[in-house]
């Protein structure tokens with residue numbers, strides 16, 4: 001966060017962890033000024049935890065099924081997160097709905113990646129839904145997390161074309177390749193202090209964003 005201290009990052013996952021891998025790789029190469037202080041999965045034994053271990057990052061499991069309800073799980077999750085003193089917490093394929101108590105606690109320092117051009121297609125099965133809708137463009141979004149599911153202020157989006165012979169898998173793969181560029185970029189902006197949440201609005205370089213940033217404008 002300063003010239004002498006890197007942004008302390010906690011990553012929450014539920015599965016494969018390919019976005020996590022992109023972030024681990026950029027952190028290891030020095031492109032991303034973050035210390036990944038913990039990776040936490042609500043599902044035991046997932047591939048993302050192994051990716052963290054391979055990168056010598058603490059890999060923690062907190063099985064939501066071990067808790068009687070959502071608030072109790074979130075209380076335990078918050079304790080685990082806050083013990084790491086993170087500057088930023090990110091959801092990278094973390095597939096649990098969060099309560100307002102949790103999202104409020106991390107307001108302004110909690111990001112999510114979602115595989116659609118929000119506000120289109122919040123929730124699940126986004127690639128199928130884009131195809132069914134006949135959309136010619138699809139993509140992924142990074143946004144600050146608020147209490148509305150997939151509804152928080154948007155920072156940046158990456159767009160891909162929908163091609164005539166696409167099925168949900170081919171489209172998902174095209175989007176995922178962009179996700180792996182998109183999340184590191186958004187994290188870098190946050191870590192450098194260029195992006196922040198001011199009230200309900202995203203500020204970029206001190207100016208309110210009037211529309212989501214587009215990845216194409218920044219990366220070749």
Ligand code: GAR
Nearest residue numbers: 015016017018019020093113114115
């Ligand atoms: C990614 O496509 C991410 O956008 C999506 O889950 C996948 C996780 O992949 N997230 C959501 O759908 C959240 N609503 P990964 O585990 O390989 O990073």
